[in-house]
Amino acid sequence: MSKNLVGAAMFAQSGGPTAVINASAYGVLNTALEAAEITNVYGAANGIVGILGDKIYDIGAEDAAELALLMNTPSSELGSCRYKLKNAADDDTDYKKLLEVFRRLDVRYFFYNGGNDSMDTCNKISAYMQSVGYECRVMGIPKTIDNDLCGTDHSPGFGSAAKYIATSVAEIYKDNNVYNTGSVTVVETMGRHAGWLAGAAALAGVAGCAPDFVYLPEVAFDMEKFVADVKSVYDATGKCLVAVSEGIAYADGSFVSEAKASATDGFNHAQLGGLAAILAEVVKTRLGAKVRGIELSLLQRCGAHLASKTDLDEAFGVGEFAVKRAIAGETDKMVVINRLDGAEYRAELALQPLSMAANSEKKVPREWVNAAGNGVTQEFFDYALPLIAGEPERVFEHGLPRFARLRKVLV
Amino acid sequence: MSKNLVGAAMFAQSGGPTAVINASAYGVLNTALEAAEITNVYGAANGIVGILGDKIYDIGAEDAAELALLMNTPSSELGSCRYKLKNAADDDTDYKKLLEVFRRLDVRYFFYNGGNDSMDTCNKISAYMQSVGYECRVMGIPKTIDNDLCGTDHSPGFGSAAKYIATSVAEIYKDNNVYNTGSVTVVETMGRHAGWLAGAAALAGVAGCAPDFVYLPEVAFDMEKFVADVKSVYDATGKCLVAVSEGIAYADGSFVSEAKASATDGFNHAQLGGLAAILAEVVKTRLGAKVRGIELSLLQRCGAHLASKTDLDEAFGVGEFAVKRAIAGETDKMVVINRLDGAEYRAELALQPLSMAANSEKKVPREWVNAAGNGVTQEFFDYALPLIAGEPERVFEHGLPRFARLRKVLV
Numbered sequence: 001m002s003k004n005l006v007g008a009a010m011f012a013q014s015g016g017p018t019a020v021i022n023a024s025a026y027g028v029l030n031t032a033l034e035a036a037e038i039t040n041v042y043g044a045a046n047g048i049v050g051i052l053g054d055k056i057y058d059i060g061a062e063d064a065a066e067l068a069l070l071m072n073t074p075s076s077e078l079g080s081c082r083y084k085l086k087n088a089a090d091d092d093t094d095y096k097k098l099l100e101v102f103r104r105l106d107v108r109y110f111f112y113n114g115g116n117d118s119m120d121t122c123n124k125i126s127a128y129m130q131s132v133g134y135e136c137r138v139m140g141i142p143k144t145i146d147n148d149l150c151g152t153d154h155s156p157g158f159g160s161a162a163k164y165i166a167t168s169v170a171e172i173y174k175d176n177n178v179y180n181t182g183s184v185t186v187v188e189t190m191g192r193h194a195g196w197l198a199g200a201a202a203l204a205g206v207a208g209c210a211p212d213f214v215y216l217p218e219v220a221f222d223m224e225k226f227v228a229d230v231k232s233v234y235d236a237t238g239k240c241l242v243a244v245s246e247g248i249a250y251a252d253g254s255f256v257s258e259a260k261a262s263a264t265d266g267f268n269h270a271q272l273g274g275l276a277a278i279l280a281e282v283v284k285t286r287l288g289a290k291v292r293g294i295e296l297s298l299l300q301r302c303g304a305h306l307a308s309k310t311d312l313d314e315a316f317g318v319g320e321f322a323v324k325r326a327i328a329g330e331t332d333k334m335v336v337i338n339r340l341d342g343a344e345y346r347a348e349l350a351l352q353p354l355s356m357a358a359n360s361e362k363k364v365p366r367e368w369v370n371a372a373g374n375g376v377t378q379e380f381f382d383y384a385l386p387l388i389a390g391e392p393e394r395v396f397e398h399g400l401p402r403f404a405r406l407r408k409v410l411v
Numbered sequence: 412m413s414k415n416l417v418g419a420a421m422f423a424q425s426g427g428p429t430a431v432i433n434a435s436a437y438g439v440l441n442t443a444l445e446a447a448e449i450t451n452v453y454g455a456a457n458g459i460v461g462i463l464g465d466k467i468y469d470i471g472a473e474d475a476a477e478l479a480l481l482m483n484t485p486s487s488e489l490g491s492c493r494y495k496l497k498n499a500a501d502d503d504t505d506y507k508k509l510l511e512v513f514r515r516l517d518v519r520y521f522f523y524n525g526g527n528d529s530m531d532t533c534n535k536i537s538a539y540m541q542s543v544g545y546e547c548r549v550m551g552i553p554k555t556i557d558n559d560l561c562g563t564d565h566s567p568g569f570g571s572a573a574k575y576i577a578t579s580v581a582e583i584y585k586d587n588n589v590y591n592t593g594s595v596t597v598v599e600t601m602g603r604h605a606g607w608l609a610g611a612a613a614l615a616g617v618a619g620c621a622p623d624f625v626y627l628p629e630v631a632f633d634m635e636k637f638v639a640d641v642k643s644v645y646d647a648t649g650k651c652l653v654a655v656s657e658g659i660a661y662a663d664g665s666f667v668s669e670a671k672a673s674a675t676d677g678f679n680h681a682q683l684g685g686l687a688a689i690l691a692e693v694v695k696t697r698l699g700a701k702v703r704g705i706e707l708s709l710l711q712r713c714g715a716h717l718a719s720k721t722d723l724d725e726a727f728g729v730g731e732f733a734v735k736r737a738i739a740g741e742t743d744k745m746v747v748i749n750r751l752d753g754a755e756y757r758a759e760l761a762l763q764p765l766s767m768a769a770n771s772e773k774k775v776p777r778e779w780v781n782a783a784g785n786g787v788t789q790e791f792f793d794y795a796l797p798l799i800a801g802e803p804e805r806v807f808e809h810g811l812p813r814f815a816r817l818r819k820v821l822v
Contacts, residue, residue: 075585
C-alpha cells in the first residue's frame with residue numbers, strides 16, 4: 001500500500017437519516033476539499049445507487065458557506081438508499097460498474113456513511129477492488145439513531161435523537177400534569193430491536209420530569225404487568241406517563257404492535273395507528289382512564305433544531321478522522337468512538353476492521369434495565385447523559401432553520 | 412373607582428397550555444411583586460378551581476431566579492382547569508366562595524390567563540363583585556395556540572406553536588425526500604375549528620420545504636379531491652407532503668376524523684389513531700403508495716424549546732401590561748395585541764372590554780386560503796411569519812431544558 005495515494009474522493013450516505021449525519025458529510029467533504037492528496041471530491045446521490053446510476057455531484061462546485069450549513073441540516077442531504085449489494089462471487093455486475101466509475105473519475109478514496117448494512121457494503125467493495133488490483137482506500141463512517149452498531153461506544157446520531165426524546169418527554173410530562181383530572185400518556189420511540197432510544201426517555205428525569213415506566217425490547221413484554229404498572233401509579237396519583245420502544249415483543253417473540261386481536265385482553269389490534277395507540281386503547285379499556293398515545297415518529301431522527309452539541313461535534317469528527325486516516329494509509333476500517341475512563345466524559349476516535357461491525361446488533365445490557373423490566377438503571381444514565389450534552393448554535397432565518405442549499409452539479 | 416387601590420393580587424391559569432403561557436404568568440407575577448400598590452401576590456392552583464378549593468400559593472415565597480425560569484417552562488405551571496362557572500342568577504354558590512376568599516386575602520386585583528371561556532369567567536366574576544359592592548379589578552390575559560380569540564391581532568401561544576409546526580414540517584420534508592423511492596407523508600396539526608395552526612405548516616416553504624398541500628377547517632373537505640391532489644404530485648415526483656388540521660370536516664359538517672366506515676371510499680374509520688392515520692390509510696389504499704401519518708400531538712403546544720422570541724416577549728408583555736393598567740385603574744378588560752401598519756412588524760398592547768372576546772371564534776379568512784382550498788395565500792404568510800420570528804435564549808442543564816422549580820407554598 002502506497003502511503004501517498006493521490007486521486008479523487010467519493011462520499012455517499014446510506015440508511016435512515018439522523019439529525020447530524022450531514023455533519024459527518026461536512027467532516028468528510030470539507031476535509032477532503034482541503035487535502036493536497038485529494039484531487040476532486042464527489043458526492044453520490046442516494047448512496048451506492050447514485051454511483052451505479054451515474055448520479056454524482058461535484059462537491060468542489062459548492063459554495064463553501066452553504067456546504068458549512070450541512071452542520072445545521074437534518075436528514076441525508078445527498079439522499080440515501082437501502083440497496084444491498086450481492087456477493088461479487090454470485091453476481092459482479094454492480095461491482096464492475098463501480099469499478100468503471102471509480103476508474104473514470106480516478107476515485108482512490110471511498111467514504112460510506114451508514115449503519116450495519118453500509119459497513120457490509122464497504123467491506124464487499126473493498127474486497128472486490130483489491131481482488132482486481134484497483135487501489136482504493138475504503139472507510140466506513142458510523143451513524144444510526146438506534147445506537148446498535150458494535151465496536152463503538154455509541155454511534156453519531158444517537159445523542160441527538162436521545163436529546164430530542166428526553167426533551168420531548170420532559171415537555172409532555174409538563175403537559176400531562178396540567179389538569180386536575182386523571183390522565184395517562186404513552187409515548188412511543190423508535191428502536192425495533194434495541195432499547196437505547198426508549199431508555200433515553202428516562203433521561204427526562206434529570207429535568208424533574210421522569211416517565212413513570214419505560215419498556216425496552218430487551219425485556220419480554222407482559223401486557224398484564226404493564227396494565228398493573230400503570231394502574232398502580234394512576235390509582236395513587238391520577239397521572240401516569242409511560243415510554244415504550246416500538247420494538248417491544250412478547251415472550252414468544254411476536255411484536256406487541258403486530259399482535260392479533262384478542263377478545264380476552266380487551267384490545268383489538270386490527271387497526272391503524274402504531275403501538276402507542278394500541279397501548280393507549282388497552283389502558284383506556286382496562287382502567288377507564290383518559291389516555292393519549294403519542295408516536296414521536298420521524299421527528300426523533302430529523303429534529304436537528306434540538307441536536308446535541310456533543311453528538312454534532314462527534315459526527316463531524318468521525319468524518320474528518322476517516323479522511324485523515326485514509327490519507328495516512330488506512331483502509332478497510334470503520335471509525336469508532338472509544339469512551340475514556342474518568343468522571344468527566346471524554347472520548348477518542350479510533351479504527352476497527354470493517355468486518356467487525358457488519359451485521360451484528362448492540363443491545364442495551366440487561367443489567368442496565370431494572371429488575372422489574374420497566375425502567376433503566378443509573379448505569380444507563382451515566383452512559384447516555386453525556387451524549388445529549390450541549391446545545392450547538394443553530395442558524396435560523398425568518399424564524400425557521402436555515403438548511404444548506406447545495407447546487408448539486410452533476411459530474 | 413378609586414385610582415389608588417391597595418390590596419393583594421390573585422393570578423390563575425386556565426384552558427389548554429401553551430409553550431409560553433408561563434411567560435405571561437411571569438409578566439403578571441413579577442410586575443405585581445414589584446408594585447407598591449400590591450401587598451401580596453397569590454397564584455391559584457388549577458385556575459378558578461384552586462380558589463374555590465382553597466389551594467392558593469404564596470408567590471412572594473418563591474425564589475426570584477426560579478420564578479424567572481417560568482420564561483423557560485412550557486405548560487401551565489400553576490395548573491389549569493376547564494371549569495365553567497354557572498350564571499350567578501341561577502346559582503351563586505361559587506361566587507360566594509370566591510368573594511369569601513377574596514375578602515379573606517384582601518384580593519383587589521384578579522388576573523386570569525386563558526382563552527374564550529376564561530374571558531367569560533372573568534366577566535362573570537367582575538359583574539358579581541360589582542353587584543355586591545366588593546371593589547376588585549379584573550383583567551383577562553389572552554392565550555391560545557388556536558389563535559381563535561377575537562379582538563386581538565393574534566394570541567400569545569400561537570406564534571410558538573406555529574414555529575414548532577413549521578420547523579417540524581421543514582424537518583419532516585427533509586426526511587420525506589431522503590430515499591429514492593416513493594413516499595407520502597400526512598402531518599396533522601391541532602385546530603378544531605380554525606386553521607391557523609394547519610396554515611402554519613405552509614410557512615416551512617420559506618425554508619425551501621413547502622408542504623404540497625394544506626387543508627384547513629375553513630374549507631369543506633372533499634376526500635376525492637384530496638386523493639386527486641396527492642395523486643397529481645405523487646405521480647409527477649414520487650413524493651408528497653400534506654398538512655391537515657384535525658378539524659377538517661365534510662360539507663355536511665361532520666368531522667373527517669369521526670366519519671363512519673364506508674365500503675365505497677376504501678377506508679374504515681372504526682379504529683384508533685387520529686386523522687393523520689385515517690388519511691394515510693386512504694392514500695395507501697387508493698394510490699398504493701408508502702404513506703406515513705404523523706400527528707404532532709401535544710408537542711406543538713408544549714415545545715417550549717422551540718418558542719418564538721416574538722411570541723415569548725409578547726406573552727410576557729401582556730401579563731405585565733395587565734398589571735400596570737389595572738393598577739392605573741382599568742378593570743373588566745382583556746389585553747389585546749394590535750398590529751401597527753408598516754412593512755416591518757410592530758405591535759402595541761391595548762385593552763378591550765371582556766365581553767367582546769367571550770365566546771366567539773376568529774377563523775382564517777377564506778380569502779387567505781387559495782381558491783382550490785388546499786393551501787394558503789401570501790396574506791397568510793405576511794400575517795404569520797413575523798409571529799414565529801426570533802429564537803430566545805433557552806436555559807439548558809445536563810443537556811435538558813431547565814424548568815422552573817417553584818416551592819408552591821400554600822397560603
